[in-house]
Amino acid sequence: MSAADVVATVTDPELPMVTLAELGIVREVRETPDGVEVAITPTYSGCPAMEAIRDDIVSALRDAGFGRAAVRTQLSPAWTTDWISESGKAKLAAAGISPPGAAPRRASGPVPLVLGLRGESIACPRCGCAETERISAFGATACRELRRCPACREPFEHLKEI
Amino acid sequence: MSFDDDAYGALTDHDDDARWAYGTGFADPLAGVPTAVPGDVDRAGLTAYCLMLGDDALVMSHRLQQWVTRAPELEDELALANIALDLLGQARLLLARAGEAEGAGRDEDALASLRDAGEFRNVRLAERGDADFAHLVARLLVFSCWRLPLLDRLTASRDPVLAAIGAKGVKEVTYHREYAAQWVVRLGDGTDLSHRRMQAAIDAVLPTAGELFETHEVEARLAAAGVAVDPAQLRPEFDEAMSQVLRAGTLTGSSSAARAGRGRDGEHGPELDEILAEMQELARALPGGVW
Numbered sequence: 087m088s089a090a091d092v093v094a095t096v097t098d099p100e101l102p103m104v105t106l107a108e109l110g111i112v113r114e115v116r117e118t119p120d121g122v123e124v125a126i127t128p129t130y131s132g133c134p135a136m137e138a139i140r141d142d143i144v145s146a147l148r149d150a151g152f153g154r155a156a157v158r159t160q161l162s163p164a165w166t167t168d169w170i171s172e173s174g175k176a177k178l179a180a181a182g183i184s185p186p187g188a189a190p191r192r193a194s195g196p197v198p199l200v201l202g203l204r205g206e207s208i209a210c211p212r213c214g215c216a217e218t219e220r221i222s223a224f225g226a227t228a229c230r231e232l233r234r235c236p237a238c239r240e241p242f243e244h245l246k247e248i
Numbered sequence: 249m250s251f252d253d254d255a256y257g258a259l260t261d262h263d264d265d266a267r268w269a270y271g272t273g274f275a276d277p278l279a280g281v282p283t284a285v286p287g288d289v290d291r292a293g294l295t296a297y298c299l300m301l302g303d304d305a306l307v308m309s310h311r312l313q314q315w316v317t318r319a320p321e322l323e324d325e326l327a328l329a330n331i332a333l334d335l336l337g338q339a340r341l342l343l344a345r346a347g348e349a350e351g352a353g354r355d356e357d358a359l360a361s362l363r364d365a366g367e368f369r370n371v372r373l374a375e376r377g378d379a380d381f382a383h384l385v386a387r388l389l390v391f392s393c394w395r396l397p398l399l400d401r402l403t404a405s406r407d408p409v410l411a412a413i414g415a416k417g418v419k420e421v422t423y424h425r426e427y428a429a430q431w432v433v434r435l436g437d438g439t440d441l442s443h444r445r446m447q448a449a450i451d452a453v454l455p456t457a458g459e460l461f462e463t464h465e466v467e468a469r470l471a472a473a474g475v476a477v478d479p480a481q482l483r484p485e486f487d488e489a490m491s492q493v494l495r496a497g498t499l500t501g502s503s504s505a506a507r508a509g510r511g512r513d514g515e516h517g518p519e520l521d522e523i524l525a526e527m528q529e530l531a532r533a534l535p536g537g538v539w
Contacts, residue, residue, distance in 0.1 A: 132337025133337065196397065197418065199429060201496050223426065224427070
């Protein structure tokens with residue numbers, strides 16, 4: 087198994103149904119004579135899982151027999167939900183978390199201010215109802231928002247597009 | 249030992265890292281980020297500038313955290329905690345960068361926990377207490393309408409770390425501004441009582457916004473060198489977003505240019521002493537404590 091294969095097995099501490107690679111957090115895995123170097127990028131500036139992610143990668147590599155492993159943080163380019171793989175999105179949906187659509191593309195000029203409802207339609211991951219409503223833009227972690235389905239009446243989480 | 253095997257064991261079993269540390273001793277958020285400062289960038293200026301933007305985020309974050317358990321609904325507790333966490337993350341990156349540029353061995357913990365109020369460079373707006381929820385959302389709106397175009401322009405900074413912090417922060421503060429704006433509109437365009445209290449909050453907060461657009465000598469120097477953003481340039485975008493929100497909320501208000509004391513020079517009100525007494529207590533009582 088290559089170092090990249092080992093890193094590809096490490097799952098996210100907050101979303102254990104997907105791997106870090108599927109989330110697009112792993113930017114690079116490099117084997118050098120000095121050991122393995124892994125670059126990861128935070129989803130949000132304050133993501134409190136970064137230390138845990140770093141530890142999980144280092145211990146997975148250690149358990150697989152790779153001696154020295156260093157994890158570096160790569161801030162640029164900033165993480166976007168567009169880096170979540172198709173398999174990652176499918177696993178999120180299967181776990182009841184609605185996966186993100188395409189991240190907003192911004193024209194040049196000021197960031198537009200959206201008042202009222204955004205013109206987005208997000209399907210319910212449980213019953214498939216196409217139109218659901220937002221309860222709050224902020225959920226249990228920085229990357230998720232809370233929504234509600236008017237058809238099956240269940241609340242659910244949605245990974246918001248950034 | 250992994251968490252799944254024995255949660256209690258894992259809590260006391262920190263042989264190699266500070267994963268379970270509280271208070272101080274977290275791993276550097278810039279771990280592995282290239283730390284070089286471009287050769288022609290003035291290090292003292294960069295240090296001061298990173299402290300300004302970092303202290304804004306740190307102090308505002310702490311004020312927001314004080315609202316947790318006091319917000320009107322659970323969803324708002326989550327929202328305010330998340331916004332506070334984003335700002336804390338921005339503060340950590342900026343203070344870590346300040347520490348590196350300074351080169352005197354102070355890390356983010358030392359800068360956050362071991363400086364006195366007179367050494368803080370945040371704008372006064374960030375430290376003010378909130379009389380009620382309307383004041384909070386008014387203050388968060390003003391803060392976000394100003395910080396968003398600031399971070400947006402920072403993406404063009406010649407300092408690669410500042411540019412990266414800006415790019416990441418823009419996505420976050422877009423959500424913060426939207427959250428505050430929607431509450432201001434909802435309360436402003438709500439009942440007679442909510443309108444009255446929202447208008448009173450705008451009348452209290454907006455006149456203090458003048459300090460946000462005063463260019464400090466460090467900002468002017470670094471902006472000329474392509475490193476920092478001159479806050480005076482943010483005014484049109486700020487005014488445009490504010491008037492969009494106030495109009496939708498049937499509210500009125502204009503910000504004056506009146507000075508409220510220069511937070512950027514370390515002049516603060518007693519509010520900052522209160523915040524620091526709470527925020528720094530543990531780190532000062534147990535320097536370097538890890539458990």
